[in-house]
Amino acid sequence: MTELTQGLARARAMLDVSRYDQAASLLANIVAADPEDSRAWCLLARAHAGKGQYEDAAAAANRAVILAPADDWPHRLASNAFLHLGNTMVALRAANEACRLAPHEWRAHICLAQAALATRGQFDTAERAAANARAMAPNEPDVHFVSGQVSLAHGDRKAARAHQERALALDPAHGGALNELGRIKLSRAHTASAARHFLQAARSAPQVSSYSRNIEVVVRRTVALVIYVASVASFVLTYLAMMNRLPRVAVVAGLAGVAVVTAGYGAWQLRRMPPETRPLFRRRHIVQALGVCYGAIGVGVLVAAVTPGAALPGALFAVTIFIIASRFVAYAMLRREAANAGGR
Amino acid sequence: MQPEQPVLDSLRKAVEAMPDDVPLRLHLATMLLKAGLRDEAIRQVGAILQREPGNASAMALLQEPAVPRPQEAAPQPEPSPAAGAEYDWSRAESEVGDVLPPMFVGGSSADTSGSGDREAAAFDVERSVLRLADVAGMAEVKHRLEAAFLAPMRNPELRRLYGKSLRGGLLMYGPPGCGKTFIARAVAGELGARFLPVSFADIIDMFVGQSERNIHELFSLARRSAPCVLFLDEVDAIGQKRSQLRNTPMRSAVNQLLLELDDVAASNDGVFLLAATNHPWDVDSALRRPGRFDRVLLVLPPDESAREAVFRYHLRQRPVAGVDLARLASLTEGYSGADIAHICETSAERALMDSVAQGTPRLIGQPDLEAAIGEVRPSLGPWFDTARNVALFANEGGAYDDLAAYLKKRRML
Structure with missing residues (x-):
């Protein structure tokens, strides 16, 4: 066994256990000593991609493509790198080339499905490539994971769920499949169930920040729904009271009732959520947003209770405007935090 | 070409x-x-x-x-x-040789004997001269080490009296570059035992079955060298979750490691197990069961006194003058030991380039170090992002309570 082969095998073992830095250093030495070996460049592309350095990964993969244009592996690596760089057309071209060179390699078809899914107007290609991959490797969890993504993009939630469940049957700790199941549940407004799936995904791969961010998305959506219902119900009530001159008692009781019912709904949702998510509901921006919403309703109750009868319609008009404004302020607070979380 | x-x-x-x-x-x-x-x-x-x-x-x-x-x-x-x-480097050195001002402000000059900076070769058993007293700061870590590991080892009579078993090892985890290996050496020194450090790169081999053989030989060597501290660095790579190792030869290496750990547990005659990892969440849960690595210790970024010592250590063989170590330590809250080493290197690079440009050698000063601190950002952010996810969502059974408490204290949760 030559020194080069030994080095490549060591690098491969490092990549298997996610030692991307060590593998990249070893491979940098190897390609410096033997710059004509395409396998070394391919492994280097894998190492860079593992570190999230997709420009370097693309450069290494392109180098491998030049050295071994008839091999599908460099094309697949290039496709993956360009996909992450947002250059979907190049990614699609590279994936197509990989499929042409290795029509019986399921990885090439998965690569094509992913690239096509990200490219506008290529949905049929994605669907065909996913079906080909399933036919070639029915026991590979990644095949079902990507198939599920394709189905979800098509709007077929049932098929998407079936594919992700199959992926999980083959690999119970598949973070991607757990995350996709969470997305499917969230798209049907099953927030508690979605949170449970995102939580499992975050446990299986805590280094993937998007999984934990999705848990925060569920929390924000739940709170946003409570705020929306409370604000709209209060607005409708005050508007009707203003137009139809409802008695003062009805307005006060109605606003208090809206506050109690929506807060009760929020508490019920909180109880259904996994316990690990509960600290997220105590975050400052969540508490502040709820405070703004219920504060506005409280002001409405107070105004309705103490304003003299003749001035009540005018005061209720002001309360209506105030409640609408409070809803926008509360949403802005939630959105600002979402933007901060995205940048973290 | x-x-x-x-x-x-x-x-x-x-x-x-x-x-x-x-x-x-x-x-x-x-x-x-x-x-x-x-x-x-x-x-x-x-x-x-x-x-x-x-x-x-x-x-x-x-x-x-x-x-x-x-x-x-x-x-x-x-x-x-x-x-x-x-x-002419030698001429420049001789020119500045006898005109150097004191290295550090308000403290003694560094000991340049260089003890404790030796690197162990793969599978080389060494005798550690370090003690816990040589680990600057980190009082909490030392206290927990003493209670969880060292006291039972050092007091065999009391251990027998209380029926305390010596089975199992200690797993240290924490952000990278924060002194886990240094602490492991100090533990070996405290126990008066030989030190056998092993990293992932020492064990992996390209031939199928060879990694397993390497692991077996490693444990055999540890038993032959008893009393010996066997230190498995990067244990998340050697003992990664087997669910993440589908279709790879490393899976059987993990099985072999489990087998050897059970053997050590069965015939523990002076082999002390220590392991370190930056990613305890990637370690196979079987490795954390009683009798294996059942005690866990969080090693956090260095505190102020530790940072001062790290600066002193990395500047000890460099031409420095007028350096205020206490101020540097206070400016580097949240930096790892490796970050501090990088700061020292960057400051040396600045002084070197300046000397080359000016044609006259000059000493590394406080402004160089403070400028380097401005340039080098703490590298621990990504680790803490993951740690936050673990503390929030994967703290099953309170395994990461220490970490959660630290993150809460630093307002990172």
């Missing part, structure tokens, strides 16, 4: 990832010189000489003429005296 840009870029990345790999840096410097990038080559040579002041290959490189770059192929005018190749 001139090296191509992708090769140079790859080498640069590799050096960035492994800044202490001198042969790699030397290789990069050679390639840069071949490519005609003399300034950058000199910077790399400077970095090598900071680590290995007498490195003959690096000195030889300084004397080598650069290959002109294609666009610079035309004859150049006479080089300036500050160009670097003509610089």
